Amino acid sequence: MMNFHPFEDANGDKLREECGVFGAIGAAxxxxxTAxxxxxxxxxxxxxxxxCSYDGEHFFNRRGLGHVAENFSTQEALxxxxxxxxxxxVRYSTTGGAGLRNVQPLYADLAAGGFAISHNGNISNSQALRDELVSKGAIFQSTSDTEVIIHLVATSRYPTTADRLIxxxxxxxxxxxxxVMTPEGMIACRDPLGIRPLQMxxxxxxxxxxSETVAFDVVGAEFIRQVQPGEIVKVGFDGKIESLxxxxxxxxxxxxxxxxxxxxxDSIFDGRSVYEARKAIGAQLAIENPVDADLVVPVPDSxxxxxxxxxxxxxxxxxxxxxRSHYVGRTFIQPGDGARHSSVKRKHNANRFLVEGKRIVLIDDSIVRGTTSLKIVEMMRDAGAIEVHFRVASPPTAHSCFYGVDTPERSKLLAARMDIEPMREFIKADSLAFVSIDGLYRAVGEAPRNxxxxxxxxxxxxxxxxxSLTDLENREAHEAQLSFPVNKVA
Structure with missing residues (x-):
């Protein structure tokens, strides 16, 4: 079961992880x-x-728009x-935008040899670094923040590739x-806070x-451990593993x-089953926000x-x-704006026999812009539900993410613009409630945040x-400077 949210509309009313990475060394x-x-x-x-692959002498790189199966399902491609x-x-675009030139792995011929990099996350000072590099003569081939790393490695004066990467x-x-792939082997690393996941x-x-243990299940690999926050793992072609x-x-x-x-x-994250964690979040949500109802109905699949x-x-x-219909993809032809609402029904339909005349509790993982939640509530009412109560398995999403998640700007987040009651009115539910931040921490096995x-x-x-969020701070300072009135001297 994938976590693609089937109600996601053209405005991207869902938080999306930017990308996933996979690497293998020592496999014939x-x-x-990897595919x-x-x-x-x-x-x-x-x-x-x-x-990207390496045969001991040459690097080979194949990239394409679309799904993995569209690009790597044939023997000819492999x-x-x-x-x-x-x-x-695999990627969505946040920093850098869409386009083939931003598709990873990014590859470059450096002085020490080939260098290929796959990156999950987001560099929050990439623009500042990029401006400095360009001022010194660097020429960028993409608009991806990941290319900044390549240029920093290329200009480092340390003797080994690993030291230059550090x-x-x-x-x-x-x-x-x-x-990272080099002629010496593979390097895997994670930021010092471990914000984005990486498993070994x-x-x-x-x-x-x-990025996730489920990939090991699919390829038949044994999970060893997660790469620790701030850890550099070097794997040579002789199988030697070094941890820094x-x-x-x-x-x-x-x-x-x-x-x-x-x-x-079906993944394990931070030592816990994701499935069990989500069930526990739902249980905590019920403890904090009970409601008299006849049915609990999930928003599929998340x-x-x-x-x-x-x-x-x-x-x-x-x-x-x-x-949910499993035979309607994200690329289903939209004949025009008038068909947008009907496209939801092509993907999903209310189970009228169950819903009609019932008090419904709808469970979803989050509310971002709110337009999706509104459509779901309307679907339940159209099917004859007499009450629709919306319960959310996370706290209100009121702030943008700058760490590799495709988040709308804050002004477009519903929880940044409204309190709970106006949000309820916007999505037209009979009631609306979220799990608390402390409840979320309890559900995933940690002490309350406070x-x-x-x-x-x-x-x-x-x-x-x-x-720190250097690029954001610089942008906000620049915008403030532009908006500040300047008194001209006559």
């Missing part, structure tokens, strides 16, 4: 293994996919990617999980890395939205585990009050960003 069919691993991570990025080391990437990363703020596994004699911790000790702040929505439910937990805790029966330092990055809910 490394490109095929299969990326297919398991397709929910993390459905805009483009790429794979034959273009020989070698026993490969890495790949030198580059010391200048970077924000979030990153990286898989073993497939026979090969070492594999992936060059950034000191930092309190980890992994993204809590991996538990809420991003990761597939609301299902939380709805099961809500139903089990509340005693209100769980039912599939919305049925009892000490937060265990996660929860900035999209709290506005507590764990790193």
């Amino acid at each position: 069919d490394s490109a095929a293994v 299969l691993g990326l297919h398991a991570l397709q929910h993390r990025g459905q805009e483009a996919a790429g794979i 034959a273009e990617l020989p070698g026993n080391m490969a890495s790949g990437h 030198d580059a990363l010391r200048m970077i703020e924000g979030a990153y999980s990286l898989i 596994g073993k497939l026979g004699d090969a070492i594999v890395f992936a 911790h060059p950034f000191g000790n930092h309190k980890a702040r992994p993204c809590i939205f991996e538990h809420v929505y991003f990761s597939r439910p 609301g299902v585990p939380a709805a099961i937990g809500y139903a089990q805790q509340s005693g209100v029966p769980f039912e599939l009050g919305i049925i 009892n000490g330092c937060p265990q996660f990055c929860d900035a999209c809910f709290t506005g507590d960003y764990p790193t």
